[in-house]
C-alpha cells in the first residue's frame with residue numbers, strides 16, 4: 001500500500017518552443033484512484049502518452065515499481081503492467097466479442113508460464129474470458145462481431161480487454177466521452193470495481209464533476225502543462241487556484 005507503483009520524475013515534453021508538460025513529478029499508489037483534471041490543452045493526454053509510451057519525453061523519467069520505463073516502447077510498458085484502453089491494437093473487428101476477450105486472455109497468459117495441457121488450457125482460457133465478459137456486462141453481445149457493436153459496447157469491450165491484460169496500472173482518458181447516458185454508468189461502475197481491487201492503481205482523466213466526486217480518492221490538476229494542485233478531492237476542488245483556472249472552464253463544458 002505505502003510504496004508507490006508509478007512515479008513520474010520531472011516529466012517534460014516540448015513541441016517546438018511550446019512546453020506541453022512541464023516538470024511533472026508525481027507518485028501514484030496501489031489502491032488509489034487519481035482523477036486528473038484541467039482545462040482543454042492543459043497537457044493531460046500528453047502526460048498519459050508519456051506514461052504509456054506513445055510519446056518520448058524531452059526530459060524526466062517514468063518508473064514502475066522502481067523500473068525505469070522511459071525508453072521502452074508501449075508494448076514493453078504493457079508487459080510491465082501499464083495498461084491503457086486505446087493500446088488495444090489486439091482488437092479484431094471480424095471476431096466476436098468473446099473471441100476477442102479470449103485472445104486477450106491468451107496473450108496475457110502467454111506472457112507467463114503455462115502448466116496446463118492443451119484441453120485444460122482452452123477450458124481455463126474460456127472460463128477467464130467469460131469472467132471478463134460478465135464483469136463488463138457484455139454477455140448479451142458475446143457472439144456479435146466487435147465491428148458490429150454499438151459505440152458504448154465497444155468502449156466496454158475496450159475495458160474488458162484491458163482487464164484481461166491484468167495490468168497493475170489502469171489508465172482511462174475520458175472513458176465516457178461521446179457515450180450515451182445509458183452506457184456511461186456501466187463503464188463508470190466498471191472503473192469503480194477495478195478501484196476496489198486494492199492492488200490496482202487507477203489514473204482517470206475526467207471532466208464531469210459528478211463522476212469525479214463519485215470516484216476520486218485524490219485529484220491532481222494540470223494547467224498549462226504544470227501540476228498546480230494535488231490532494232484530497234474536496235480540498236483540491238475548493239482551493240482558490242483550482243476554482244480560478246479550472247472550475248470556470250469545466251462549468252462551461254459540462255453545462
Ligand SMILES: Nc1ncnc2c1ncn2[C@@H]1O[C@H](COP(=O)(O)OP(=O)(O)O)[C@@H](O)[C@H]1O
Pocket residue numbers: 015020038039040041042043044045046047
Ligand atoms: N503531437 C503533438 N504535437 C504538437 N503539439 C501537441 C501534440 N500533442 C499535444 N500537443 C499540444 O500539447 C498541449 C496539451 O495537449 P493535450 O495533452 O492534448 O491536452 P489535454 O488532454 O489536457 O486537453 C496542447 O497545446 C496541444 O496542442
Ligand SMILES: [Mg+2]
Pocket residue numbers: 044045046
Ligand atoms: Mg485530452
